[in-house]
Amino acid sequence: MISIKKQQPMDTNKHEVRKPFCTSCDLYDYLKFISITAMAFFLLACRSETQVTFDPVKLAQIDEAIEQAIAEEKTPGGIFWLEQKGERYVKAYGNMSLEPKVMATRIDAIYDAASITKIVATTTAMMLLFEQGKIEVDAPVSNYLDGFENGGKENITIKQLMTHTSGLRPVLPNTIEIDGVExxxxxxxxxxAIAKSEKMQQAPGTKFVYSDINFILLGEIIQQVSGQQLQDYTREKIFHPLRMKDTGYLPSPILINRIAPTKWVDGKMLRGTANNPICRKTGGVHGHAGIFTTAADLARFARMILNKGELEGIRLLKPETVELMTSIQTPESMNELRGLGWDISTSYTNQRGTIFPIGGFGHTGFIGTSLWIDPFSETFVIVMCNRVHPDGTGDVLELRRQLGTLAAEAIKGFDFEGISGSK
Incomplete structure (x- = not known):
């Protein structure tokens, strides 16, 4: 699991360093270690989990689509998870690593979640603070970040950051000008500092532009308002209560054999270090990227959302909060439909496929991860892969679309065409 470090006073310019687990233990700890090790070997052996109430023909087509993508080198492998009302089809495919050595995909593999961070960590943390009355979604960002109002940004709201309608550009620059030199x-x-000094590209609330800068700012707001570092707040308030034991920032080196690597950078294969270049430059913890997770943990999160904020007797969010963040929050004048943090229907919504109706919600990650939740059929679909491995050239856009469509087709006895807003 993600190692836990005792909380230190907040320093937003530093992020914690994970230390290996202690090597000394008493008899109880030793026996516990042995049982956990045995379970790990069991999980490694079990590369699929099926409780079949789905259409077996469509499940076979899902397998075929993924195997074809692997054969075409669009991804080295991955994990597919389809679940409806407790029934699930879960399977690992191909390899999680090709370089520097080949390793078959484990069912408990840990993946760089990339922009899935935006919903699992940042959006959820923001809504927790919203429930506590510490944040208002319609309030100006400058209420929470000193100096942000400079350059005419005083009217940008929290909601506009969360819906990508702030008017800010997509990413931070790789270089800055110092004494006339880049x-x-x-x-x-x-x-x-760079994010706070950004200039608007268009008036806030007038255009949808997907922006990492929005969520970099939101991550900092969480730290300022909560008084905790982002990795501590999300672990204590989200991942620990939901028992998402393998989810968090800065995974411990002890987990290295379970982590799917991404790509070569400066002669080193990234493994357990966030692929996102801004994360790599700044310590690995941000609101837009940096989380590592497993398919099983992401499934727990999806169940909580489908169950209106509650999982196994633990209430994380109020039902009305879940409804707020997963319903359309973009202006009626926009064709793009976004919730607070969540994607509903935009050019990024390829994982919905062609059958799940508008009204569901999800998100994708640059590395190849994706989640789609359909509240009408009480279904969610998870794809975990590291399509950038080993050289950054993989492409799973069409595969996501195929899998979303096939997943919906695999659900027996549900009339998607009868759902208002279906396409």
């Missing part, structure tokens, strides 16, 4: 920059504090 210079590389590093460090968390520098990233926040």
């Amino acid at each position: 210079t590389d920059w590093r460090g968390y504090a520098t990233a926040i």
Whole structure:
């Protein structure tokens, strides 16, 4: 599991360093270690889990589509998870690593979640603070970040950051000008300073532009409002209560054999280090990326959302909060439909496929991860893969669309065409 470090006073310019587990233990700890190790070997052996109430023909087509993508080198492998009302089809495919050595995909593989971070960590944390009355979604960002109002940004709201309608550009620059010279920059504090000084590209609320900068700012707001570092707040308030034991920022080195690598950077294969370049420059913890997770943990999160904020007797969010963040929050004048953090229907919604109706919600991650939740049929679909491995050239856009369509077709006895807004 993600190792837990005792909370330290907040320093937004630094992020914690994970330490290996202690090597000394008493008899109880030793026996516990043995049982956990045995379970790990069992999980490694079990590369699929099926409780078949789905159409077996469509499940076979799902297998075929993924195997074809692997054969065409669009991804080295991955995990597919389809679940409806407790019934599930779960399977691991291909390899999680090709370089520097070949490793078959484990069912408990840990993946760089990339932008899935935006919903699992940042959006959820923001809504927890919203429930506590510490954040208002219609309030100006400048209420929470000193200096953000400079450059005419005083009217940008929290909601506009969360719906990508702030008017800010997509990503931070790789270099900044210092004394007339373009210079590389590093460090968390520098990233926040650059983000706060960004100039608007268009008036807020007038155009949808997907922007990592929006969520970099939201991550910093969480830290300022909560008084905790982002990795601590999300672990204590989200991942621990939901028993998402393998989810978090900065995974421990002890987990290295379970982590799917991404790509070569400066002669080193990234494994357990976020693939996102801004994360790599700034310590690995941000609101837009940096989380590592498993298919099983992401499934727990999806169940909580489908169950209106509650999982196994633990209430994380109020039902009305889940409804708020997963319903359309973009202006009626926009064709793009976004919730607070969640994607509903935009050019990024390829994982919905062609059958799940508008009204569901989800998100994708650059590495190849994706989640789609359909509340009408009480279904969710998870795809975990590292399509950028080993050289950054993989492409799973069409595969996501195929799998979304086939997943809906695999559900027996549900009339998607009868859902208002279906396409």
